[in-house]
Amino acid sequence: VLAQAAVRSFGGMVHEVRPAADLPLQSRLGHRTIHFVRHAQSEVNLTGKYYSDEHLDSPLSAEGKEQARMLADTFADVRVDLVLVSSLMRALETATIGLGDKAGAQWLACDFARETSMEIGRNPDEPWQYAHISGHKPCNSRRALGMGAMTTDGDEECTARRFPHIDFMKKVCIPRAEDKAPYQEVELCTDVDTLLPNEFVCNLDDRVDLLREVVLALLNEQQRSAKTQGSNEGEPLGGDIVVVSHQIFLIRVLSHMGCPQKFNNCQAYAFPLHAFLNSSRSSCSGLLATDWVE
Numbered sequence: 001v002l003a004q005a006a007v008r009s010f011g012g013m014v015h016e017v018r019p020a021a022d023l024p025l026q027s028r029l030g031h032r033t034i035h036f037v038r039h040a041q042s043e044v045n046l047t048g049k050y051y052s053d054e055h056l057d058s059p060l061s062a063e064g065k066e067q068a069r070m071l072a073d074t075f076a077d078v079r080v081d082l083v084l085v086s087s088l089m090r091a092l093e094t095a096t097i098g099l100g101d102k103a104g105a106q107w108l109a110c111d112f113a114r115e116t117s118m119e120i121g122r123n124p125d126e127p128w129q130y131a132h133i134s135g136h137k138p139c140n141s142r143r144a145l146g147m148g149a150m151t152t153d154g155d156e157e158c159t160a161r162r163f164p165h166i167d168f169m170k171k172v173c174i175p176r177a178e179d180k181a182p183y184q185e186v187e188l189c190t191d192v193d194t195l196l197p198n199e200f201v202c203n204l205d206d207r208v209d210l211l212r213e214v215v216l217a218l219l220n221e222q223q224r225s226a227k228t229q230g231s232n233e234g235e236p237l238g239g240d241i242v243v244v245s246h247q248i249f250l251i252r253v254l255s256h257m258g259c260p261q262k263f264n265n266c267q268a269y270a271f272p273l274h275a276f277l278n279s280s281r282s283s284c285s286g287l288l289a290t291d292w293v294e
Contacts, residue, residue, distance in 0.1 A: 032273040034215070034241045035078075036250050037071070038263035040064035040098075042090040044139040045265060051135055057142040059089045060097075067266040071098030074268060079239030080105045082218060084211070085166065086113040086245045087189050088142055092163050094266065095244040105239075107166040109189040110214070112207040115140045115246035117198050136198055145191050172217040174210075188214065205281045208252050215241065216277060241273065258283040 041064035044055040060068065071094070080102040085095040087109045099105075117137045145168055146158025160168050173183045196203065222238055243253075247263050254260045254269065256279040261269060 032238065032240060033078075033270050034243065034273045034276045035075075035268050035270045036253060036263075037094070037098075037242060037244045037268040038247055038250055038265060039086070039088075039090040039094040039244060040067035040071070040266040042139070050137045050139060053138050056138040057089045058139040060093045064090070064265065065093070065097060068094045068097035071266055071268070072101065075099060075102070075242070080242055081222075081239040082215075082241045083107045084110050084113060084214070084241070084243045086115070086249075087111050087145065087159075087168070088114050088140065088246070089159070091244045091246065092159070092166065095242075096163060096165070098266070099242060099244075102242075103165070106218075108170045108218075109145075109163075109166050109168045110211070111189050111195055112210045112214075113243065113245040113249060114195055116204050116248050118201075118204070118248055141195075142193050144193070145189065172214055172221070174213040174217050186210070186214065204249070204252050205256075205284075207249070208256055209281065211243070211253065212256075212277060212279065252284075253279075255284040256281055 039060070041061050042058040043061045043064075044050055044052075044058035046061045046063070047055070049055055075098070080099065081104075083095055083099055083102065083105050085091050085107065091113075092109070095107075115137075117135070117140055143159070145160045168189045170188045171185050172188065173185050176182060176184045243250075245253075250263050251260050253276075257271065257275060258279070263269075
């Protein structure tokens with residue numbers, strides 16, 4: 001039975017939808033892997049001017065573009081079905097250069113996978129509530145994407161046109177925690193930048209939770225599609241998933257899995273997909289990151 005649901009975008013707009021019921025997935029995940037990749041070196045990584053307006057939505061440096069090209073070797077023999085990429089320029093460029101041969105994959109831009117302006121404390125055991133925030137970093141903000149006709153006409157530089165292989169308008173239905181309706185439709189990316197310039201740790205955890213919920217919703221979409229096409233219900237679903245994002249966000253993702261790691265530019269970590277889907281913020285023990293070697 002289809003259930004009516006409230007709908008909200010990442011920016012808070014409310015509509016109505018009638019989503020299909022989710023189907024069980026655990027038996028069909030097989031040996032699927034999820035890869036977490038930090039963007040390659042950006043211009044702001046090179047200059048270190050994180051609080052300068054000149055680095056608004058900083059693109060890759062020349063060295064960063066070369067790093068991204070080397071990423072292609074890492075994934076040369078990997079079947080990728082889904083690429084989730086932060087809507088910031090350095091991540092979009094990294095994914096496009098490094099995974100450009102994965103044309104058969106579904107490419108989705110995600111505002112929730114963007115970076116926060118929080119910083120890693122010098123003490124690796126520093127609790128989250130004391131993570132240092134010096135102020136907003138313009139490199140973590142972006143211009144309007146130019147998804148609407150009013151902003152894209154004649155604008156060759158708009159982000160949406162620069163990356164035509166990436167879907168900037170995807171919406172997915174995820175379960176609601178509230179009692180008003182069982183599902184909400186989440187718009188993964190909005191034209192205008194709506195992300196809070198500075199956020200609390202609970203906001204960052206909410207975004208990591210949303211990543212997990214979106215991946216599960218997309219897997220359910222795959223399963224419904226496979227069922228419609230008459231595939232065997234016992235067959236594993238699809239290939240791997242790649243998430244291209246940023247240092248602090250990815251550390252928090254891995255913290256939810258109980259194994260926080262620091263990411264160098266263009267570094268990737270791979271995990272069984274089921275381990276990610278079963279992760280939780282309760283595994284973080286209140287810390288930003290632990291157990292790494294500088």
